[in-house]
Amino acid sequence: MREISTPALVTAARTGGLADSVHELAERVPALPVIARRDPAAPGRWRQVTAAAFRTEVMALAKGLLADGVRPGDRVAVMSRTRYEWTLVSYAVWSIGAHLVPVYPTSSTEQLHALLAASRAETVVIENEQHAMTVASACDAQVRLRRVWQLDQDCVGRLGALGAHLADEDVHRLRRAVVPRDTAAVVQTSGTTGRPRGCVLTHGNLAAESDTLLAGWGRLTGPPGEQPAILAFLPLAHSYGLMVQVACLRGGILLGHEPEVTPQALLPALASFRPTFLFGVPYVFEKIYDTARRAAEENGRLRLFEAAADTALAYVRAVERQERGRGHGPGPALRARHALYERLVYGRIRGVLGGRVRTAVSGGSPLRADLGRIFAGAGLTIYDGYGLTETSGAVTAQPPGRVRFGTVGRPLPGCAVRIAEDGEVWVRGDVVCTGYVDERGSAPHDGWLATGDLGLLDEDGHLVITGRKKDIIITSGGKSVAPQRLEERIRSHPLVSQCLVVGDNRPYVAALITLDPDALEHWRRYRGGYQHARPGDPPEEGVRAAVQRAVAVANASVSRAESIRAFRILPGEFSVADGLLTPSLKLRRKAIETAYAAEIDALYTR
Incomplete structure (x- = not known):
């Protein structure tokens, strides 16, 4: 098989921009909690921000940016870890038709200079004094910043006061002028094999990505009758993290923020936030497994843990054989062992994640097949997907209820995958970017984007990534x-x-x-x-x-x-x-x- 496509689930938006969802939610369900913030007095507690309250904060900040001289089409860089204010700034920027330029908080002076020069951003929002020093070092004749605002110096409050004299209609008029083809963000590619590039993602790109995932996979994000909750810990400067934020605000999913991805910071945050769904990368799931294994050994339960892992693996492999018509599934003895370890081990692992997560998504790079099987056998099904900065997040994903371990799934609805003669993966769809900033002729050819990755399509149209051309x-x-x-x-x-x-x-x-x-x-x-x-x-x-x-x-x-x-x-x-x-x-x-x-x-x- 050399090419496969999947019919679209949602109709591409013809009007409006990403900020509209904040105002629509506030009008429709003003009391709905949309964001949870850590209580400064007790980091283990979370304070909820309603849809109406979040809209009020977005409007105040948008007025402040207008009063400070930011206009539609201007580019505003944000250099910060994953935190509440990152989301607040991004929606304020989109509310006035400006373009977001996400900057990784770990960027060097050279990396920051290249992105600011290419994007021609004139305003930058930073997190702390260390970032201020990096910004100062990056400024020269090519980087001419008009304003630097610092989060830990209450720039949100100061901007709110600066724009207090403006009317709501001043913001609404600009918000209503935004259309799906307008630029939403200039997102930096990872640069694994070369220099990073500024990828232009439109409001339509991010809306298509988020709406497709919500329509096709939304029922997996939480139990029926409960509001789903997702803790964002991936960098919001990455298209994957940005997509998670946009999907939560478009889907009415409670969103929390955690700035660190180390097990020492992430596991307590998951335990207190208690998400219903998890977006991660293979590194996170590997660390969760390794941390659980070490804890078992420290408690004298290593043999029990390893027996439980072996049972989970055997159970899922037996289920796979049954689904493919190659066996009868788990036998009575295996089912009994699996039920025993559910009581003794698997529930404890899920408890580390807050106790409510039963489904997760892994992206960024392929998840090890057997690690996915072990988690599935322990009651946490991880759907593997594949995408790039240029595809606004995922462009393939494993279909709900049909995980195929060792693959990254089938094309997202509305997308297509082609394997070129040399084995390179090409992709197409509404999620694919329009090109790169300041690089003429760099847009995908005929809608097809050459990813640089090597892969193959199995007999059922699931994509298997085998490597990267340059690697x-x-x-x-x-x-x-x-x-x-x-x-x-x-x-x-x-x-x-x-x-x-x-x-x-x-x-x-x-x-x-x-x-x-x-x-x-x-x-x-x-x-x-x-x-x-x-x-x-x-x-x-x-x-x-x-x-x-x-x-x-x-x-x-x-x-x-x-x-x-x-x-x-x-x-x-x-x-x-x-x-x-x-x-x-x-x-x-x-x-x-x-x-x-x-x-x-x-x-x-x-």
């Missing part, structure tokens, strides 16, 4: 190697945090590996390793042997020519702060290869 390694012997499978298998080991496979123009394939600090500390405590090792100390022999076994398992899935012959355990993890990870936690391959050039060379001088 393909060609050894000096001419062997082509797709690193994704090897990296994914090595990362499945509890000790491993990240893995980068290298070998382009080299005689064989090798790997750089980083360790999870929490997992390493736990391993040393429970496996008799160095009790007082310091960060950066070389790994002891037991740790290296464990990683060597993980590499051997990964090598068993490929030919000898594709197997990893050497590896190096690095002293620290790759991070967003050092520019080696994208904000969506994907590897910046070229940056890592440059930063660790000496270590890579050493892998080939044995």
Whole structure:
């Protein structure tokens, strides 16, 4: 199969912009809670903001921006972590027909300069003093900012006071002039294999994405009769996070914000917010699983946990065989074990997430198939999807009730997927962007966008991502190697945090590996390793042997020519702060290869 499309579920909007949903909700259900904010006096408690109250705050801020000189078509940059004010500013910007320019809060001076220069933003809203220093360093003849507003200096209140003399109609007149083809946001691409680009997403793009997901998957977001609740913790500067925000405000879903994605911050936030649905990336689900496994070992229940995980995996595999007509499904003994572990283990795992989540979505990169099966067997079904910045979020997703583990699903309704002759994935639909800022002729050809990813369509039209074109390694012997499978298998080991496979123009394939600090500390405590090792100390022999076994398992899935012959355990993890990870936690391959050039060379001088 080379091409597949899915009929549209929703009619493309012909009028209006994204800010309209705030005003429509406030008119229709003014008392409906639409956002939950942390109580400053008690971070474990959440205060609800009604639709009417949120509209009032959006209007006040929109008037303030008008009074400060922002006009329709102007571009307003927002550099902040995921927080309530981010959502507030974005809807105020859209209410007056201005364009949003999301900026990752971890952006370097160089990255910020490039985005501000390309977008020609004249106003920027930042979070703190550190961001102020970055902005100041980025300004030159190409970046001419007219105003910088700082959230932790109460810019929301100050702007509200600045525009208090304006009438509501001053905002409504501009809001009603917005049409779906107008630019909503200039969103920066991840830049995993090259420089980031400013992708132009329209109000129509984001509306089509959100409305399609709500129409097709909305019933999965919460129990019947209850208001769904979603905690946003992905960067709102990313199209995935931006889509979550827009979908919540269009669908009347209670939205919360969490600025950190570390397990230490995220798990308590999930437990107190108690979402009914979860949007995440594979890293989040891997961390949830690894944290639960370590907690089980610390409580002397590791064997119980591993038996429960094996049972969940076996149960789901049996169900899959039954659904495909290749077996009779789980037998009586397996059903009994599964029911036992539901009481002893699975409910506890879901309890860590607040106890109400039974369905989730994973995006950003493919989720490991067996990890998805384990979660499904434990009562948390994770729907895997695929998309890019250019597709306003997802362009494929697994259909409700029909998860196909190891794939990223079928085209979203109204979208199409084509596999080109060289294996590249091409996509088309109302969710696809109009092009890139200041890059003429960069719009998709005939509506088709070449994604740069490699994939295939299975017999039922489910897309399988096999790698990225620019990531393909060609050894000096001419062997082509797709690193994704090897990296994914090595990362499945509890000790491993990240893995980068290298070998382009080299005689064989090798790997750089980083360790999870929490997992390493736990391993040393429970496996008799160095009790007082310091960060950066070389790994002891037991740790290296464990990683060597993980590499051997990964090598068993490929030919000898594709197997990893050497590896190096690095002293620290790759991070967003050092520019080696994208904000969506994907590897910046070229940056890592440059930063660790000496270590890579050493892998080939044995």
